[in-house]
Amino acid sequence: MAAAPLTPDPVTLLPAAQPVQLLDNQGALHEVDGYPLDLKDEDFRNLYRFMVLARRVDKQGINLQRQGQLGVYASLLGQEAAQVGGAYALDEQDWVFPSYREMGAALVRGVDPGKILQLFRGTWLSDHDPHATHFGLLSIPIATQALHAVGFAMGAKLDGKDLVVMSYFGDGATSEGDAHEAMNFAAVYDSPCVFFVQNNQYAISVPLSKQTKAPTIAHKAVGYGMPGYRCDGNDVLASYAVAKQAVERARAGDGPSLIEAVTYRMEAHTTADDPTRYRTAEELAEWNARDPIARFETFLTKEGLLDDAFRAQIDDEAKAYASRMREEIYDAPHGDPLELFEHVYVEPPASYEEQRALLRRELGAQ
Amino acid sequence: MAITMAQALNTALHDAMEADDKVVMFGEDVGILGGVFRITDKLQERFGEKRCFDTPLAESGIVGTAIGMAMYGYKPVVEMQFDGFTYPAFEQIVSHLAKMPNRSRGTVQLPVVVRIPYGGGIGAVEHHSESPEAFFSHVAGLKIVSPGTPSDGYSLLRRAIDSPDPVIFFEPKRRYWLKEDAELPVTTEPFGTAVVRREGTTATLLAYGPMVRTALDTAKAAEEEGWDLEVVDLRTLNPFDAKTVVASVRKTGHAVVVHEAQVFAGFGAEVAAQITERAFYDLEAPVLRVGGFDIPYPAAKLEEFFLPDTDRILDAVERSLSF
Numbered sequence: 001m002a003a004a005p006l007t008p009d010p011v012t013l014l015p016a017a018q019p020v021q022l023l024d025n026q027g028a029l030h031e032v033d034g035y036p037l038d039l040k041d042e043d044f045r046n047l048y049r050f051m052v053l054a055r056r057v058d059k060q061g062i063n064l065q066r067q068g069q070l071g072v073y074a075s076l077l078g079q080e081a082a083q084v085g086g087a088y089a090l091d092e093q094d095w096v097f098p099s100y101r102e103m104g105a106a107l108v109r110g111v112d113p114g115k116i117l118q119l120f121r122g123t124w125l126s127d128h129d130p131h132a133t134h135f136g137l138l139s140i141p142i143a144t145q146a147l148h149a150v151g152f153a154m155g156a157k158l159d160g161k162d163l164v165v166m167s168y169f170g171d172g173a174t175s176e177g178d179a180h181e182a183m184n185f186a187a188v189y190d191s192p193c194v195f196f197v198q199n200n201q202y203a204i205s206v207p208l209s210k211q212t213k214a215p216t217i218a219h220k221a222v223g224y225g226m227p228g229y230r231c232d233g234n235d236v237l238a239s240y241a242v243a244k245q246a247v248e249r250a251r252a253g254d255g256p257s258l259i260e261a262v263t264y265r266m267e268a269h270t271t272a273d274d275p276t277r278y279r280t281a282e283e284l285a286e287w288n289a290r291d292p293i294a295r296f297e298t299f300l301t302k303e304g305l306l307d308d309a310f311r312a313q314i315d316d317e318a319k320a321y322a323s324r325m326r327e328e329i330y331d332a333p334h335g336d337p338l339e340l341f342e343h344v345y346v347e348p349p350a351s352y353e354e355q356r357a358l359l360r361r362e363l364g365a366q
Numbered sequence: 367m368a369i370t371m372a373q374a375l376n377t378a379l380h381d382a383m384e385a386d387d388k389v390v391m392f393g394e395d396v397g398i399l400g401g402v403f404r405i406t407d408k409l410q411e412r413f414g415e416k417r418c419f420d421t422p423l424a425e426s427g428i429v430g431t432a433i434g435m436a437m438y439g440y441k442p443v444v445e446m447q448f449d450g451f452t453y454p455a456f457e458q459i460v461s462h463l464a465k466m467p468n469r470s471r472g473t474v475q476l477p478v479v480v481r482i483p484y485g486g487g488i489g490a491v492e493h494h495s496e497s498p499e500a501f502f503s504h505v506a507g508l509k510i511v512s513p514g515t516p517s518d519g520y521s522l523l524r525r526a527i528d529s530p531d532p533v534i535f536f537e538p539k540r541r542y543w544l545k546e547d548a549e550l551p552v553t554t555e556p557f558g559t560a561v562v563r564r565e566g567t568t569a570t571l572l573a574y575g576p577m578v579r580t581a582l583d584t585a586k587a588a589e590e591e592g593w594d595l596e597v598v599d600l601r602t603l604n605p606f607d608a609k610t611v612v613a614s615v616r617k618t619g620h621a622v623v624v625h626e627a628q629v630f631a632g633f634g635a636e637v638a639a640q641i642t643e644r645a646f647y648d649l650e651a652p653v654l655r656v657g658g659f660d661i662p663y664p665a666a667k668l669e670e671f672f673l674p675d676t677d678r679i680l681d682a683v684e685r686s687l688s689f
């Protein structure tokens with residue numbers, strides 16, 4: 001008796017041996033079979049615009065922290081292409097469930113960066129309405145948001161809605177049980193989900209080699225019965241094209257995918273970290289040469305899509321963003337302390353009356 | 367008609383799913399099997415695999431996806447198969463289920479019910495007899511419910527499913543087969559309303575879940591001693607009905623809290639503190655706590671020596687009365 005073939009055939013799920021790259025480090029475009037670019041000129045310019053805005057907004061975040069305005073800030077420097085490219089593959093009705101380092105994806109989804117920073121300033125625990133932007137709450141406990149993404153996608157599928165959910169997490173997060181459970185649930189239920197891993201090489205100080213013995217993160221997909229994709233995460237076109245493939249697959253009802261965008265965290269883990277203790281200047285220089293914005297700029301210039309007027313327009317927009325962030329954050333007062341009781345329960349316990357009264361007395365005594 | 371707690375809970379799930387097609391039920395073995403205790407019996411047959419379905423064996427996954435489904439707009443009811451298997455879901459419950467509505471400034475609501483069969487007394491193997499209610503009672507953002515009778519089982523589960531806030535619903539597994547004459551549907555008092563199950567004047571026994579029956583049996587046995595014990599069933603640990611509890615203790619002057627869980631830092635400590643803060647001058651004796659010993663839940667053949675019973679409760683009543 002012939003052995004029954006394995007389903008799905010594991011070979012069809014394997015990532016390519018090398019990360020998909022459409023733009024090389026010098027900004028030259030090399031088309032890759034199976035990853036067609038369906039972008040118009042306007043899209044190319046928009047991808048650039050979002051990356052530049054993300055970098056400027058990120059820099060403002062770091063500056064605000066250095067000025068004592070934020071308690072801490074987690075920079076995305078170097079990861080602009082992965083974040084922007086991934087999120088750009090989504091349609092308006094789709095959702096993103098982010099970790100705490102997703103300022104670039106937030107911008108693409110139309111979330112006000114000033115609102116994201118309120119978490120880091122400590123004015124409130126989150127300040128944007130996920131339903132208005134289809135951008136979930138920033139999730140600090142590692143990988144936990146991946147399960148919310150899957151549950152949301154399960155709900156959308158049950159409801160018969162055309163909706164794809166993208167969950168962002170990092171290389172360190174792939175070691176967490178919740179990442180495993182999320183990918184397994186999504187695969188079992190054929191959920192319209194895309195797991196977008198930004199492999200930025202470090203979980204604070206711990207390198208990828210100490211997280212996994214898997215050949216690559218994308219290979220883990222095979223164990224769940226979903227395709228694994230690997231792309232150059234510093235190449236916005238590859239990040240977009242691969243994400244688009246996974247999003248279309250999910251939208252067609254063919255289930256989830258795992259994407260590993262290979263990138264690098266150019267800044268410290270957060271402003272509270274000292275990366276000189278665990279990585280070398282040589283390594284940093286090596287990745288600096290692969291800067292995602294510089295290479296895309298070269299490409300756009302060659303294509304005649306980037307002129308001074310457009311640069312100036314983005315620059316103005318970036319300045320306006322940064323200035324608004326400063327206004328929104330600088331010396332932003334904390335809110336009404338009595339609001340602390342407002343949102344814990346829709347139907348609060350009777351004890352809240354006593355505790356609110358106590359706080360009111362304490363406020364009166366000040 | 368005599369109905370069991372298990373039937374009452376099953377009917378509550380059935381009726382809630384009938385009333386609102388946003389209610390979905392999922393967990394381990396809740397589909398074709400109907401749950402290991404048959405609480406979800408025939409729900410999949412009636413409502414289909416989309417609304418009652420088996421999940422992979424992963425408790426964090428169950429609660430985490432329930433959170434996502436609730437964000438989408440469903441009202442998930444999920445089952446943790448046993449108390450001792452709830453812990454993998456602890457992070458999702460504590461860090462997200464309890465906190466997300468507050469963190470989101472009210473823009474996200476999570477009407478999720480986590481059903482947990484809990485407690486001992488059924489001769490189960492290790493990890494199948496625990497009482498983890500104190501862990502969850504300590505978490506702001508959750509409502510903690512534990513019915514002691516089939517009527518309350520039905521009514522409180524319906525209320526839990528209707529609740530806009532997340533609810534941890536502790537089902538007293540040794541009382542699944544407890545019978546009561548009741549007609550379903552039945553509506554008892556809302557969350558935050560304790561009930562005096564037996565009126566008395568000598569001392570107050572405060573209990574919830576599986577210990578309600580034990581407290582009532584104890585009150586019966588106490589009659590031989592000439593003691594007329596009042597039994598208060600807390601029903602919901604959060605919200606906590608201080609009013610009913612304090613009114614009873616004011617009347618009797620003696621309070622004994624009973625639960626299966628280990629006494630040290632158990633929910634009884636909270637009850638004792640609530641009474642002491644609110645009715646200190648009405649107390650004739652310190653509030654006493656009766657529960658399991660401060661040891662891990664023992665092997666099945668030894669559980670009778672661990673679990674509080676009539677004798678241990680009567681001993682505490684005697685200590686209180688002779689204080």
